[in-house]
Amino acid sequence: MDREGTGHELEGSCTHAKMSLARRCEALPALGEALREGRLGASSASLIGRVADGGSVGAWVERAEARTFKHLREEVEAVGLLARVSGDAGWLAPPDDDTLAEVQRFESAVLAGEADVQMSVARARTGRVPLRVDVSTDLADLWMSVRDLHERRGDDRSFIATLARNITCTWIREPIERPFEGVYRRDRYRCQSPTCDRRDVGAHHVVFRAHGGGDEPDNLVTLCGACHIEGVHAGTLGVRGRAAGDLTWTLGGVLTVAGRMRQRPTPKK
Numbered sequence: 001m002d003r004e005g006t007g008h009e010l011e012g013s014c015t016h017a018k019m020s021l022a023r024r025c026e027a028l029p030a031l032g033e034a035l036r037e038g039r040l041g042a043s044s045a046s047l048i049g050r051v052a053d054g055g056s057v058g059a060w061v062e063r064a065e066a067r068t069f070k071h072l073r074e075e076v077e078a079v080g081l082l083a084r085v086s087g088d089a090g091w092l093a094p095p096d097d098d099t100l101a102e103v104q105r106f107e108s109a110v111l112a113g114e115a116d117v118q119m120s121v122a123r124a125r126t127g128r129v130p131l132r133v134d135v136s137t138d139l140a141d142l143w144m145s146v147r148d149l150h151e152r153r154g155d156d157r158s159f160i161a162t163l164a165r166n167i168t169c170t171w172i173r174e175p176i177e178r179p180f181e182g183v184y185r186r187d188r189y190r191c192q193s194p195t196c197d198r199r200d201v202g203a204h205h206v207v208f209r210a211h212g213g214g215d216e217p218d219n220l221v222t223l224c225g226a227c228h229i230e231g232v233h234a235g236t237l238g239v240r241g242r243a244a245g246d247l248t249w250t251l252g253g254v255l256t257v258a259g260r261m262r263q264r265p266t267p268k269k
Helices: 015-027 029-036 042-051 057-065 069-086 097-111 137-153 159-171 181-186 225-232
Strands: 201-205 220-224 237-240 248-251 255-258 261-263
Touching: 015 029, 015 042, 029 042, 029 057, 042 057, 042 069, 057 069, 069 097, 097 181, 137 159, 181 201, 181 220, 201 225, 220 225, 225 237
Parallel strands: none
Antiparallel strands: 201 220, 237 248, 248 255, 255 261
């Protein structure tokens, strides 16, 4: 089933989030109406409230009705990223397929470690944000000692930049190519089930090897261990089609997702 409404996903579980959602529903009556009528859950409504205005809220509600919570969140995050990198703080409409594909290609390239990747959008603005981390006393003492040593050396680079460079030189001298790496990259190193975004993934054969399926990329999709073993092989998660096109997913016999489009259940006679 779609994960919206579970304790893990529901963003309106705290008082502050509920108050924020209430304010957005007051400002956007169409959003409040969709929530009251049960066409949207609180999590989806909260996501839409981040990016919609009076001109785009209808399109966002319509988009949410046709998406799982995972896919809706991806699209909200995509337009949020584009707004940040372009410097446009205005409210945005749902992304089209080409825009979403571009953002996802950018994400894949970043995760693959390509330093020279660029998106066809304006350069992102930069700024300073404090980073606070809780660590043990021993680790804090070690950190301060290494930082003091770095400062005494008079290195022009910042301490954090030096640490990052040392980690990169130590662990990424020779890229490790694992089987089906192209498939992992294509799928952004995420579980492709329409209700799961875990990253502990493996390659799944859409047409099982036992049924004649091969190792070609079109027949491979990334799934986390739970969706792979407890879902597909336990019979509660079905997937068919070609990975290069639109896969069709069936979850528990109650939810069907074709590509990114959630299918409405057929009314029982």
